[in-house]
Amino acid sequence: MKYLVTGAAGYIGSHTVRELLARGATRVVAVDSLVRGHQGAIDALTTAAQGRLRFAQLDLRERAPLAALLAEERPDAVLHFAAYTLVGESVAQPAMYWSCGVGGTSSLLEAMRAAGTERLVFSSTAATYGAPEKMPISEDTPQRPVNPYGASKLACEAMIRDEVAAARKDGRAFGATMLRYFNVAGSASDGLLGEDHDPETHLVPSALQAALGLRPALQLFGTDYPTPDGTCIRDYVHVEDLACAHVDALHALKPHACEAYNVGIGHGFSVREVFAECERVVGRPIPVTVAERRDGDPPELLSDPARIMRELKWSPRHRTLAPMVESAWKWMQSHPQGYRS
Missing domain, CATH: 3.40.50.720 (NAD(P)-binding Rossmann-like Domain)
Structure with missing residues (x-):
């Protein structure tokens, strides 16, 4: 085809x-x-x-x-x-x-x-x-x-x-x-392909860039949301x-x-949980500063993927943050400047 x-x-x-x-x-x-x-x-x-x-x-x-x-x-x-x-x-x-x-x-x-x-x-x-x-x-x-x-x-x-x-x-x-x-x-599990945006706005690569010293400390927007750790939750x-x-x-x-x-995977992870997983994978602290909430940020956004799972028999192989962060880190270590590396 x-x-x-x-x-x-x-x-x-x-x-x-x-x-x-x-x-x-x-x-x-x-x-x-x-x-x-x-x-x-x-x-x-x-x-x-x-x-x-x-x-x-x-x-x-x-x-x-x-x-x-x-x-x-x-x-x-x-x-x-x-x-x-x-x-x-x-x-x-x-x-x-x-x-x-x-x-x-x-x-x-x-x-x-x-x-x-x-x-x-x-x-x-x-x-x-x-x-x-x-x-x-x-x-x-x-x-x-x-x-x-x-x-x-x-x-x-x-x-x-x-x-x-x-x-x-x-x-x-x-x-x-x-x-x-x-x-x-995440990125390709074997490191062939990865995430390369300019500017980078996604949380995981931004955190990893901060860990490598490629960008300043990340801002954590809001710690007083009605969630278990006070930060936004995303799927x-x-x-x-x-x-x-x-x-x-x-x-x-x-x-x-x-x-x-x-x-989606049907459940979410908080911003603090993402930071913690990134720190575990890279083995060093990620610089973060706390800031006020951003206007329009909902406390939680979660998918219901039941329909695609039922009708297309699709099921995510990766249901935790670990493989997402680990594959992104593998890519970033070999491509610190993205595809220009």
């Missing part, structure tokens, strides 16, 4: 390309603009792919080149990761997020229709739910995003649903699945488990279906 992956040089996209190759894909067309993705990830995947990978550097909003690529390759399915993903940046530059997310997805759907590609897995986000009061969060939880990042992802979901509805009416077999995942952590999923979820969703996709699944 032949697949096209957008955002293939990014954190989750690159790990999913590798999972596709591991499960026997005959060809993967990796698409990335390299604005936020990394040539180093593509180079690592190319070596591992043994001739089964093609890389195309383009922005999805480049409609003509994208359409030409799909018309030439005619992939059996598309996995769509390409997006900007920083919540704070989306608040400061909302038009950029709407243009990249919604504009890129619109262009991709048109190119898929023209090429006759009828299966899509969309990388969505739990940010489409906003800050619900009821935990855990199921797929039926109302989607009320509180920032442009979540809002633009929700708009993409609506566009994809409309495309599936149109396909049902005109006899095309187009179907799609959307995965809404929570906090992602984490290992990036390799998330990659598996995308491929499982792809293989289960049926014509005319439009499904949505939450991806």
Whole structure:
């Protein structure tokens, strides 16, 4: 089978390309603009792919080149990761997020229709739910995003649903699945791929960077939440488990279906627990300063992954922080400057 992956040089996209190759894909067309993705990830995947990978550097909003690529390759399915993903940046530059997310997805759907590609897995986000009061969060939880990042992802979901509805009416077999995942952590277990953002905003790599002296002391925002240790609790999923979820969703996709699944482990870890695990793994204290709460930070965000476990038989192999932090530390030790190392 032949697949096209957008955002293939990014954190989750690159790990999913590798999972596709591991499960026997005959060809993967990796698409990335390299604005936020990394040539180093593509180079690592190319070596591992043994001739089964093609890389195309383009922005999805480049409609003509994208359409030409799909018309030439005619992939059996598309996995769509390409997006900007920083919540704070989306608040400061909302038009950029709407243009990249919604504009890129619109262009991709048109190119898929023209090429006759009828299966899509969309990388969505739990940010489409906003800050619900009821935990855990199921797929039926109302989607009320509180920032442009979540809002633009929700708009993409609506566009994809409309495309599936149109396909049902005109006899095309187009179907799609959307995965809404929570906090992602870890790196490839063998160190081939890792997490490399600039700026880095995710908690685990930020803590490890602080341990290496690559950044100042971390700020701990709020210690008076109604949680066991007073700090926020979040649901984490290992990036390799998330990659598996995308491929499982792809293989289960049926014509005319439009499904949505939450991806998480179903329980959370507090900020202090993450810091403690990072300190255990690196064997040294991590510098932390306590700061006031940030506006809009819910005390707890937890997924209900029962549906994906039941319907797709997906189950995370990593249910504790240890393998997430250990694999991230293995990557960072060999790549202290990310893929530039």
